[in-house]
Amino acid sequence: MRTERVSRDALRPTDRLTETTMKYALDTAHEQIQNILESATGSSSFEMKTPPPNVEADIAVPMFRLAKEKKENPVALAQRLAGEISLEGTLLCDATVTGGFLNFKLATGPFLDRVFADFSARGESFGGSEQGDGKTIVVDFSSPNIAKPFSVGHLRSTVIGHSIVKIYRFLGYTVVGDNHIGDWGTQFGKLMLAFELWGDRETVAANPIRELLDLYVRYHDEAESDPALDEQARSWFRRLEEGDPKARETWRWFREVSWEEFDRIYRLLGVEFEEVLGESFYNDQLDQVVEQAFQSGLAEWGEIEARGGKEGEGEDSPEAMEKVALIHLRDHGIETPLLIQKSDGTSLYATRDLATIRHRIETWAPEAIIYVVGGEQKLYFQQVFKAAELLGLEANCVHVPFGLIRLPKGKMSTRKGRVIFLEDVLEEAVRRAEAVLEERDLSDEEKTEIARIVGIGAVKYADLSQTRTKDVLFDWEKMLNMQGDSAPYLQYAYVRIQSILRKAAGMPRGQAVSSPRSLGHPQELTLVKTLAGFPGTVRAAATGYTPHVIAGYLISLARDFSSFYNQVPVLKAETPELAATRLELCRRTAQVLEKGLDLLGIECPERM
C-alpha cells in the first residue's frame, strides 16, 4: 500500500510543467489562469474543472474554498475577480460567473493558432513529452505459465502491460518490458509426473499445450483420491531444481513446445518484450537469496504443520512439524509470513521474485518496477515488496492489479480445465471482421491483413476500455463487438480520414495554405478542443496506470470527428483555404487516433 503511493508520486507527471517539458495549449491556458488569479488574490493553487455542457465556457474555477478563507461570498468574490482581471495576451477571453464558479472561455483565434502550432512543433509526437528522459522503468507483464494454455485470463496482463509500456515510452521513459514466464516451480513436478504416468511424447508433440493441459487436469483429478501423487510431484520438482538430467531434459522440452505456442499468440497480438527471462533464469541465484536473508537476520527457520491431511483437519493427530525458511512481517503490518524455502529445500515463487528484483536493480537501476498482475496477488506483493525493502533492495515496486475475468458460470480454473482459449477468441474475432470485409473491394491479401488488425483490435479494446481494477464478465458479444464503443469504430474513423486524404492528394488544388483562424463551425471547434486534450489524457493514463482513459478519450474524439464529418464538407469547402485547413484538421485527427490506438497496442488499417 505504502509502496504503491510512494512510487506513484515518484512517477507522477508534474502538474506544473518545468521549463524543459513541452507545454501544450491547455497547459498554457491553465497556467495563465493560475498566474492571473494568483496575482489578483495572493492565493495559489486553483482547481481547474471542465464545466458541464449547459454552461458555455471551457474552464471553470470553483471559488468556494478561497471565499471561505477570505470570508467572502463566493459569487461576489467571483464577480469581483471577473471584473478585475485582464485576459490580454492570453489564450482566454470572457471571464463570467455562474454560481460560485469563475468560468473562462478559450479565445478562439489564439487558441486555434496555438493548437495548430503545437502540432507543427511536435509532429508525430504530439501528446508525448520528455518527462521520463534518462529514467528507466521495468514493466513485468503477461507472464503466462509454461505448459498451461494462454487463456483469456492472460489477455488482461498482456494488453494492459503492453499499453503501459507504450504510454510511458511516449512520455520519454526507457521502458523494459519483461515477460516473467512461469517456467519453474512445483507445477512442473506435477506435470512431469503426469507425463511419466500417462503421457506420450508424440501426442504431446502434436498439440503441446492442450495435451499438457489434459495431463495437468488429470493429475489434479487423480491427486484428489491419491495424495501420494503430491509427494511424488514435489520430488520431481526437487530433482529439477537439483539439476537431474532427465528432469531438466523434460522441462526444457515442455518449455520449448510451450514457447512456440506463446510466440505465435504474441505475434498475432503484436506484442513484444525487451526481455523474456522467466523464473528459471534465477535458479542459480536462489540459494544466495535465502542465505542473504538469513545473514541479515531477516529470515528464520519456522515450523509448519506437515502436509498430508487436507480438508478433514484431524486436529487430534499429532502431525509432524517440518522446517521451512520464512520471513516474518508482523512488525510491518503484515500478519502472514513470507515463505522462501520449502521443507524439502526447494524454492518458491517468492524466492524467485526476490532474486528477480535484485537482478532488475543491478541490470537496469530502474525508477520503478511495475507488476501488472491480478488483484488476487495483492497481499503476496505486499509481502514480497516489504521483504525486498528489508533486504536492502531499494526499488520502487508497484503492483498494478486488475480484476479477474469471470465466466458466466463462474471463475476460470486451469486445474479443472475450465478455460476459454485466447486463440479461439482471437480467431473468431478475425473471422467476424473478415465477414464484414467480404463486400469490400479489396484483394484477398489485404482482407486477411485487415481482418487481423480489426479483429485483434476489437478483442484488445474490449479489455482495455474498462476500468482496470474491476472484474470483467467474459462475454463473447462484447469481446467481438465492432460497433459503437469499440476499436473498429475508432479504426473506421481513421480509415475515413485516410480516404479523404487520398482523394485530396489526387485533386488539383491551388496554393491554398491552411489557416487555423478560418475555422469557426461549432463542430470544428469541438474537434480542436478535443484534440488539445490528448496530452493531458496521456499523462492521466500514465499516472494511474489506466489505459482505459485513453480508450474513452479516443471514443469521444472519433465521435466528434464523425459529427464533424457528417455536417461539414472538407473537400467541397467553400474556399480553397478552408478546404486546406479542414484537411489539416482531419490529418491531425487521424494522427491522434492512430497514436492513441498505438498506445493501446492496437494497429490501424489504411482501408477497411
Next chain:
RNA sequence: GCACCCGUAGCUCAGCUGGAUAGAGCGACGGCCUCCGGAGCCGUAGGUCAGAGGUUCGAAUCCUCUCGGGUGCACCA
C-alpha cells in the same frame, strides 16, 4: 472470522483524485445515402447512482454501518 476489490439505465460500462441538468455503447422506437465510405450520423424512451446514516456551501464520488457479489489469508503461481 479478518483484509482488500466491487454494486450507476433492461444488458455491458464511463463519470477526470467532492462541484452546476449523472453520460456512452448494445438492445427498443423514429428519422438520415442527388453530397468526402451506413463498421456511420441525428433524435426518443429508459436512473431513488444497492440501502441507511454522517461530513459540507455542495456527495455517484469521502467516512460509518447494513445488504449483495468477488478475491485473498504460510511449503500453488
